[in-house]
Amino acid sequence: MREISIEDIQQKYEGSVVMFERRPVLFKKIAGDYSCRIFDLMAQKEEQVPFEMKKFLPPAPRIGMVNINGSVVYVVRNAIRRYKLGLSRENISAQAAPVPYPDGRAASYIGLVQTLERKELGEALLNKYPTLREAARRVSQFEGACAFDKQFAVDSEGEVIYKTKVVGNLLNGKDIEFIKGFEHLAILLNKGYEKSY
Amino acid sequence: MKKVIELLVNRKTDGDVGIEIECEGKGMIEMDGAVWRSEDDGSLRGIYPQTRCEYILTKPLKINAVKAALTTLKDDLNAEGAVLNFSYRCSVHVHVNVQQMQYQQLLAMIYAYYLLEEPFMTYCGKSRKGNNFCLRLADAEGVLDTLTRMFEHPDYLHAMGQDHNRYAALNLEAIQKYGSLEFRGMEGNLDVKRIDTWCKALVKLREWSVKQDTPKAVYELYTRLGPIGFLEDVLGELAGDFQYARMIKDIQKSFSISIDLPFSFRLHKDEPKKERAVDGYRIGDILTHQQAVELVGKGGEVAVAPDAPNEEMRFAVKKLPRPKRIPGFAPNWGFQPAAVIMDDIE
Numbered sequence: 001m002r003e004i005s006i007e008d009i010q011q012k013y014e015g016s017v018v019m020f021e022r023r024p025v026l027f028k029k030i031a032g033d034y035s036c037r038i039f040d041l042m043a044q045k046e047e048q049v050p051f052e053m054k055k056f057l058p059p060a061p062r063i064g065m066v067n068i069n070g071s072v073v074y075v076v077r078n079a080i081r082r083y084k085l086g087l088s089r090e091n092i093s094a095q096a097a098p099v100p101y102p103d104g105r106a107a108s109y110i111g112l113v114q115t116l117e118r119k120e121l122g123e124a125l126l127n128k129y130p131t132l133r134e135a136a137r138r139v140s141q142f143e144g145a146c147a148f149d150k151q152f153a154v155d156s157e158g159e160v161i162y163k164t165k166v167v168g169n170l171l172n173g174k175d176i177e178f179i180k181g182f183e184h185l186a187i188l189l190n191k192g193y194e195k196s197y
Numbered sequence: 198m199k200k201v202i203e204l205l206v207n208r209k210t211d212g213d214v215g216i217e218i219e220c221e222g223k224g225m226i227e228m229d230g231a232v233w234r235s236e237d238d239g240s241l242r243g244i245y246p247q248t249r250c251e252y253i254l255t256k257p258l259k260i261n262a263v264k265a266a267l268t269t270l271k272d273d274l275n276a277e278g279a280v281l282n283f284s285y286r287c288s289v290h291v292h293v294n295v296q297q298m299q300y301q302q303l304l305a306m307i308y309a310y311y312l313l314e315e316p317f318m319t320y321c322g323k324s325r326k327g328n329n330f331c332l333r334l335a336d337a338e339g340v341l342d343t344l345t346r347m348f349e350h351p352d353y354l355h356a357m358g359q360d361h362n363r364y365a366a367l368n369l370e371a372i373q374k375y376g377s378l379e380f381r382g383m384e385g386n387l388d389v390k391r392i393d394t395w396c397k398a399l400v401k402l403r404e405w406s407v408k409q410d411t412p413k414a415v416y417e418l419y420t421r422l423g424p425i426g427f428l429e430d431v432l433g434e435l436a437g438d439f440q441y442a443r444m445i446k447d448i449q450k451s452f453s454i455s456i457d458l459p460f461s462f463r464l465h466k467d468e469p470k471k472e473r474a475v476d477g478y479r480i481g482d483i484l485t486h487q488q489a490v491e492l493v494g495k496g497g498e499v500a501v502a503p504d505a506p507n508e509e510m511r512f513a514v515k516k517l518p519r520p521k522r523i524p525g526f527a528p529n530w531g532f533q534p535a536a537v538i539m540d541d542i543e
Contacts (some may be wrong), residue, residue, distance in 0.1 A: 012329075058327030061335030062454065076234060079332045079365040138397030151453070186459060187420070188453050 003053050006030055016086035017041070017116050017125070018058045020049070024122040027056065027086065041122030059086050059125050065097075065149030067129070068120040070138075071109045072097040072145040072153040074163050075124070089114050095164045099145045099155045124150070132189075137174045152189065201303055201376055202296035204351055210376065212257025213403075214396050215292035218270070219385055222281040225250040225274065232266050233273075240330075241286055257294055257377075260400045267389040274387070285324055287385025288331065288394055293399045296376035298407060302350045304462060305415050306378070306406035307344070309369055309431060311455040312419055313402075315447035316428060316439040318366060320395065322384030331366040331381040334454055340365050341457065348412065348461040396434050405431050416459035424448035476518065484512045492518065 004012075013027040013036075025047075026039040034051045063075040075094045077087060084091060094113050096106030112118055123129075127150065130138065135148035144153035153161040160168040160176050167182040178186055202209060219238055227246045228235040236251045243249035256471045258266055274281070285502035295303050310317070317331055318325055323403050327336055334340055346353040347369070354373060366383075371379035382393055409415050419427045424445045429436040476483075478492060498516035 001497065029488070058336070061327065061333065062338060062450075064338075076338035076341070077336060079337035083329060085327075085329060091337075188456065191449065 002034070006032060006034070009036075009051060011083050012085050013056060015116075016084040016088040017059055017121070018086035019059050019125075020055055024059060024125045026116050030068050039117055041117065041119055044117075044119055056085065060127070062150060063087065063092070063121075063124055065129070065147030066094075066113050066118075066120050066124045067147050067153075067154055068109050068112055068118065070144035070146070071099065071106065072147045072161065073106075073109050073113050074130070075113055075121075087116065091115065097145050097153055097155070097161045097164060098166055099161070132170075132176075133174055136170055138174075148187065198299045198301055199351070200296065201298055201300065201354075201372065203301060204354055205373055205376060206374075209295060210257050210294055211334070213260040213294055213400050214254075214263060215257040215294075215375075215377065216263070216267075216396070217292075218252045218256045218387060218392075219287040219289070220250050220252065220281050220387070221248060221284050221287055221385075222279060223248050224277060224279040225281075226277050226279065226391060228273070229251065231255060233270050242284065243543070257292070260397060263396050264393045265389070267392055271387050271389060273375065281387060283385030286330075288325075288381060289383035289385060289395075291380045291383065291392075291396055291399055292371060292375060292377035293380065293403055294377050295372065295403065298403070302407050302409070302461070303372070303378075304348055304412045304458075305409045306403055307347075307369075308412040308455065308458050309402060309406055309409070309415050310378075311453050311458070312415070312448060313428060313431065313439075314366065314451050316381050316441065316444055317380075317398070319441050319444075320398075320439050320449075321382035325366075325382055325384050329406075330364055332364055333366050335450065337365055338454065340369075341455075343369060345461045346460055348458050349463055394435060394438055398432055398439065401432055401435060404543070412459040412462045416456075419452065421462045424452075474527040478514050478517055480514055482514045483510045484514065485509055486512065488512070 009030045014029060017024055017026050019025070020038060023043075024041045026041065028037040028039055028046070030036045030051060035048055036051045037046060037048055039046050043120070063077060066073045066075055073094050073096055075092055077092050080091055092109045092114070096110060099106075113121055129135075129148050129150070130146065132148045132154070135146040135154050138146045139154055139156045142158050145153045145161065147153035151162055154170050155161065158170045159166045160170055160178075162182065162185055166179070167185055168176050168178040171177055176189065177184070219241055221241050221243055225246050225248065226235070227250075233252050234255050235246055236253055237245035238249065238251040241249035241251070252270055254266065266300055295306065298306065314333050314335075321331075325331055326333065332340075332371055343353075366380065366382045368379035368381055371377045382397055383392065386392070406415070409418065418430065424429055425440075428439060428444075428448070432439060476495065478497065483498060484492065486509075492499060492514065495518035497514065497518040499512040500515045502511055502513035
């Protein structure tokens with residue numbers, strides 16, 4: 001007898017992003033023969049694999065900043081009553097960074113993240129971010145923002161964003177001056193607490 | 198600062214902890230005793246009570262009585278020949294009574310818990326990390342929204358909705374319902390020593406938090422002591438049970454994710470009661486002669502004001518008239534609305 005029924009798999013896994021062999025994948029569909037269709041976020045391709053409960057794990061904790069099309073969206077999971085192992089449209093919420101983009105641009109980026117198929121979401125789950133210096137270089141070339149940590153981003157105006165708030169300014173492309181009341185955040189960057197997920 | 202019980206008007210509870218143990222297996226029995234009772238739980242597989250059953254402490258116990266109660270439950274089930282098989286659906290929930298804590302002490306406890314959530318959850322079982330029924334702050338960062346509001350103002354306790362955070366490893370909604378913090382992290386088991394240690398650690402966390410007084414004090418202590426020193430300070434001789442190889446990095450991440458909390462905290466002194474006004478009059482208001490006559494006509498009382506500003510304004514309100522009742526406004530429900538809430542808690 002199987003450890004889990006097809007109905008339970010549908011309820012718990014389908015439509016959610018989980019980790020499979022250390023890769024973030026969107027679990028699309030389970031078939032009657034316990035084969036399942038998954039979509040690899042990093043490789044951007046679909047695969048058919050046999051279902052084994054121990055191989056499908058919850059995604060790495062914390063989503064955080066997602067770099068997408070020169071913009072930044074801050075994504076969190078909510079502890080709601082939905083029986084999904086991974087991230088689904090129902091259990092995540094996303095907010096655009098406070099960057100003055102042309103109308104509608106930020107909303108469309110949130111929509112892209114919520115498709116749960118974007119490589120950029122996979123990169124956030126794998127904690128892949130450019131360095132501060134690289135992020136600063138990128139935003140000097142276009143109008144937008146770029147995250148360099150799960151919680152921090154920099155925009156083209158040189159403003160430093162923490163989650164969804166402007167908290168400081170980038171000086172000479174590498175040093176950050178925090179606005180009064182946010183100085184305590186410096187410890188998070190100095191110690192690199194978010195680098196080892 | 199007010200105590201939780203004063204803020205929420207919970208039914209007063211004396212014990213330290215309440216325990217719920219969800220079981221799957223076979224040969225289980227119904228219980229309705231002085232220490233344990235049983236309940237059906239639809240999230241488990243099987244048929245109640247033989248193959249699925251939840252055992253709940255009949256009333257909260259003092260921490261030093263927990264071990265004996267767990268031993269009794271284990272012995273009773275063994276005597277009936279029950280075979281327990283704890284699946285991923287099963288868990289052990291512990292409610293810690295926080296009714297007598299002042300609000301800022303409760304916040305200090307919540308913040309300290311989040312700093313130590315990783316060692317706590319590691320102790321609770323590997324399978325519990327990322328588990329849908331007990332999500333850590335790192336798994337469900339959305340809980341921070343609720344927490345931030347709670348830390349900003351105690352009034353938010355009343356506005357906390359149902360089911361938004363119930364499946365977090367620390368269920369905050371139990372504060373409003375029972376005056377407790379519900380820790381949902383522990384995996385299903387009936388290991389007396391393990392559950393007893395878990396309960397002791399949580400009660401130690403509560404006692405320690407009362408001494409710290411505010412979340413900011415907890416933050417300052419953490420930044421001074423570092424992860425290991427902080428764990429030892431909170432848990433004392435139990436700290437060794439909660440240490441593991443990657444613990445320092447894990448606590449540092451918890452510090453990072455929860456850093457907004459101590460800085461959201463505002464100390465709200467108890468606000469003085471607002472003076473009652475009836476028909477626009479308040480005790481001590483200065484009145485003209487004509488206003489004084491009107492007030493007395495409505496059943497109020499006035500006195501000559503000792504510090505009257507002028508000859509015209511020389512009366513002060515001494516007693517307010519009784520507020521007018523609008524016929525039919527207060528229906529006869531036959532019960533007090535508060536009693537309904539109490540029954541729900543029962």
